[in-house]
Amino acid sequence: MSHETLRHSPLDAEHRALGARMVEFGGWDMPIQYESVLAEHRACRDDAVVFDVSHLGSVRVTGPGAVELLQWTLTNDLTRIGPGRAQYTHLLDPADAHVVDDIIVWWVDDDDFLVMPNASNTDPLVGALRDSVAEHGAGGCTIDDVTSTRAVLAVQGPEARARLAALAPGAAAVERFHVAPAEYDGAAGWVAGTGYTGEDGVELHVPAAAAPAWWEKLVGAGLRPAGLGARDTLRLEAGLPLHGHELGPGITPLQAGLGWVVRFDKGDFRGKGPLAAERDRGVERLLRGLVLDGRQIPRAEHVVLDGDTPIGEVTSGNFSPVLERGIALAFLRPDIADGATVDIEIRDRRVPASVTKPPFVHR
Numbered sequence: 001m002s003h004e005t006l007r008h009s010p011l012d013a014e015h016r017a018l019g020a021r022m023v024e025f026g027g028w029d030m031p032i033q034y035e036s037v038l039a040e041h042r043a044c045r046d047d048a049v050v051f052d053v054s055h056l057g058s059v060r061v062t063g064p065g066a067v068e069l070l071q072w073t074l075t076n077d078l079t080r081i082g083p084g085r086a087q088y089t090h091l092l093d094p095a096d097a098h099v100v101d102d103i104i105v106w107w108v109d110d111d112d113f114l115v116m117p118n119a120s121n122t123d124p125l126v127g128a129l130r131d132s133v134a135e136h137g138a139g140g141c142t143i144d145d146v147t148s149t150r151a152v153l154a155v156q157g158p159e160a161r162a163r164l165a166a167l168a169p170g171a172a173a174v175e176r177f178h179v180a181p182a183e184y185d186g187a188a189g190w191v192a193g194t195g196y197t198g199e200d201g202v203e204l205h206v207p208a209a210a211a212p213a214w215w216e217k218l219v220g221a222g223l224r225p226a227g228l229g230a231r232d233t234l235r236l237e238a239g240l241p242l243h244g245h246e247l248g249p250g251i252t253p254l255q256a257g258l259g260w261v262v263r264f265d266k267g268d269f270r271g272k273g274p275l276a277a278e279r280d281r282g283v284e285r286l287l288r289g290l291v292l293d294g295r296q297i298p299r300a301e302h303v304v305l306d307g308d309t310p311i312g313e314v315t316s317g318n319f320s321p322v323l324e325r326g327i328a329l330a331f332l333r334p335d336i337a338d339g340a341t342v343d344i345e346i347r348d349r350r351v352p353a354s355v356t357k358p359p360f361v362h363r
Helices: 012-017 037-046 066-073 119-136 160-165 208-220 228-237 272-281
Strands: 021-025 028-033 049-052 059-062 085-092 099-109 112-116 142-145 150-156 179-184 187-192 201-207 224-226 286-292 303-306 309-320 325-332 341-346 349-356
Touching (some): 012 028, 012 208, 028 037, 028 228, 037 224, 037 228, 049 228, 059 066, 066 119, 085 119, 099 187, 150 208, 187 208, 201 208, 286 341, 325 341, 325 349
Antiparallel strands (some): 021 028, 049 150, 059 112, 059 142, 085 099, 099 112, 150 201, 179 187, 303 309
């Protein structure tokens, strides 16, 4: 995809002015790093950083049928929360229950939601929602892709709230998985106690016109700019799945160890039939963590062995700056126990690893 056809964040000029290395990600031109992935990773674990995550989608679902529509389309149960809260959930394929996308829903008001898909999955989400309206009705519900109207800034790290409080004390006080309205230089937006790093923090939904000024304010308040490279190593240490690796075609929530995202008791929902069938017969593979004995770096598609028998495959792997050794997520046979020693084939060598339950780094 050429630079001209990629989508660009409202903060594109700010990233380039800081010397960010830009890469294509999900159809967007986004910063992978500014100084170094390792330095930005450690800054998030030890202090506070700000990520531009405007490549995520924002789909506004409003109207008296919004709750009913989302209850049918997504796996989690909104009746377990309420307005002013956020919820992690999945969109399933109706044929085989694979995870089309993992999503955060911000319930901003009674019949008003921001549904936040991954970068490349905004169109599939909008299509699924519109299919659900056509098939099940939604009482005048409207579905609007508002991604181009805003930036999303993730303020993350143990000092994130303290640094943000100097600029926006109300936003800094929003609790984990809560949502609140926010004002950015007179423009209306939102803030949620969400993130993808394993650290505390919030995500700011900022109108596009106000985003450059707010980026400058956040950096000026001592928040270090961090790119998507550090975001990936942070999420891996936290054991969080990445679409296209631990989630996607052929992968169900049950295989990914995310059965808690599915509420079979809430009534019917998209993909429930095939997922319930898999639940009843048992999964054939299960997502697990692997901690290597040394600093070798496992990568996706590396084979995992028990003796000479292949038992699975790595989905994501990297060096853990906190543990100072290689770590990986991998789909393994479900009978492999925590604590078991296995081997990973890395460049024609076998590297020992211990099977564990993520997260790798507890915060």
